[in-house]
Amino acid sequence: MSAVHRSVRTSLPCLAQPARQVGGRRLALASSRHSPLATRQAPGIHAACIACSSMPISTRSPPTSIIARRYASNSSALQSGTHASKTKASTPIQRYDQLVQTGVLRDDAHQRKIIKVLQSLHDQLKTYKQADVPDPEEHLEASKGLFSWLPFGKGANAQEVPAISDEIPKGLYLYGDVGTGKSMLMDLFYDTLPSNITSKRRIHFHQFMIEAHKRAHFYKSKTHKPSGIVMMMSSGSSSSASSAGGAASAGEESDAIEAVAREMARNHSVLCFDEFQVTDIADAMILRGLLERMLAYGVVMVMTSNRHPDELYKNGIQRQSFLPCIDLLKSRLGVTDLNSGTDYRKVPRALSKVYFSPLDDANTREFDKLFDAMTSDPHDPVVEKRPLKIWGRTLQVPRSTQRVARFTFDELCGRPRSAADYIEICNNFSTIFIDDIPKMGLNQRDLARRFITFIDAAYESKTKLLASSEVPILQIFSGDAGDAKPTADQMRALMDDLGLTMDDLGGSPIFTGDEELFAFARVISRLTEMGSRQYAETASIAGTEAPPEY
Template identity: 30%
Template structure:
């Protein structure tokens, strides 16, 4: 494998590729680290992709958590000479897609029922799903040559069916698709009960995309001496007690009084927060995780609150299966959106993330990603 020359340039047959490669290498240097051979090979593969041509190429980048997938794709994105590019997070995109489907279904069904034709409402509602996917793709690909779909994963069979429609529409356009994922294509929708439902989607990915694994043995989120304290990483993990309360107080976060409790209404449901206001929301784990909250709820609340406190988090083995899944999704959503999270738990972070409870119930691969992301939080005490 070629190595970086002293100028920071990597051998390439194309000047534009060379510029992109050099820009990514420089970005790594400015961030205080040197790209590993496996990362350099990925950058080389990315730089060679034809962008904006008549026959676009697509790349599916996967690997274990913390190997630098998102950083590499972000740096590559920033180095591209074209401004015609779009980036989307999985959770945010599907929240918008579900909202569009609900709206279009309702509008189509109401209009069809007005005709008085038997069964017209149901048929129109079904057709609204197709329309919503097409509309979402139109919005996603409006005036872009390349689109990045970050943190690609499929756990829900319903989302899997929508993703198949989405992939069909994406591959029909002259747009380069890039994705990052912790999962090999064959491991998407891992639940054996539902896995067969997404096999057509897996086949499309393998037929249309170059699948590249980013190897390496180090989880850079956990081992890097350089930690940028911004976004999600501004948060903290502390064990419940006086030290935790004192730490939060230094951040202007004081344990809520009983009269500060409030109700948050969303999607026809209500949830109780210990406190909410001035951009900060404080939840107990019992309310946020053990009750039927969803990723859509978390994303909606981040529009109003960019600082979260998750209080009274028990040991991972004491959480129900559903609560463990919600915790994983919560960390994903807040980390992806750069929302500050402060956790007050019954155990220290290492005990919580290494205990077998977090990975039980079919969430082993997700637990690895969650452990990596929680390592971004500063541990107190």
């Protein structure tokens, strides 16, 4: 039930790889027919793949060895329970009933209504066969001709978008607040897709856009049109040359989006996006063309989001240009409200001891013992300063084995880090220890922002988290009364990074806008869930099954 996949690194992330289910992980298999990009294997992996409940914190814990075993292997109880019978549940309704019967979920009338919506799409997909999609390389070759470089050539105009057939099943857009079960419902739908749907992928939307921009850049570099030739063959006036150059640039952008859309559609008949949101003008400007083309080529999309489509990119730069994309989402996806007033993450469940506070000697010793127990394999010793390549840079992991990494909070969040850094870290390690998380006030907004970004990446990848903190983990954003209030520019910068708007105010002293409060609520909800026994056991199952040989 992972949303972000453990991955083998590629020289350039590729959206082209069809996903394959391996145990609890979805692996995207490399194909030389679809991707020109070289891959290298990670240790123990034989398939090339791409990156692509409020409960009191227990003050007592079971013995360290028991916790280590819980994280390191599948329990016999689980093997004989929910996950052993998982393959027998072939539809969303059957899977939901199974989770209720085994006590993983409680029966909920509102969720059952949503399950029926998922079941309806599931039934349509049983007989769905995607039409053949044109080769992106053929399109690029056609756009390289001499006359396509000119203002009156083919490349001067945006690529004509194919019509979307009514025979293609409409997808779903599930939106709701924190704790409404969006990720669980997405997992349930994805894991029970009909057997005829073999080319499928589930991905966090932020990661999807990172890959989309990379692939668009890759295709633009293959079709780059030298503006000097356009200028020499124009009428000679500076205005004409400028116009030609601008038209050619627009043509290149359209060509690249068309190629990326074809590449994805050729390999994914069903795409599931988790946490769909639009916060960046670069994303907003390409999304309509990309999604419209993918839908036209037969990709069935299911999305989860915190917002109704009408609320997307609210107050964003040039939002007027994004409105057609909103109309597209509302016309081609069934918009479904998940809000029921219940935060399903706050339904009480037994906890694992994964958070340790305060930072006293007793907790430090217990934390160290747990790390030692989980890294005791003599065939996989702890390595100091393990190098991790990220987009041409090298990030050093302070202490790690092949599966387990350990950082101090300062090493993880006290230095400039991007979302891509945290995604890569979580893709490479199934368990992460964090020492010495401080209480964060207004003077530590950068730390809070990075920590939120890390938790999002860890949660989506089902990474197991163990942490020691100055205060109980759910109080780390409590701030200090003496902290200075942020300036408008500082708050806007933080809100831009978190990707949210200022509709309402309130709540935490460190988060003053509605969007920031949502990010705060999301991370607290996720930390709560990540401290549960259910999350630990699910993550253990997802992360420890060895993939087969290919």
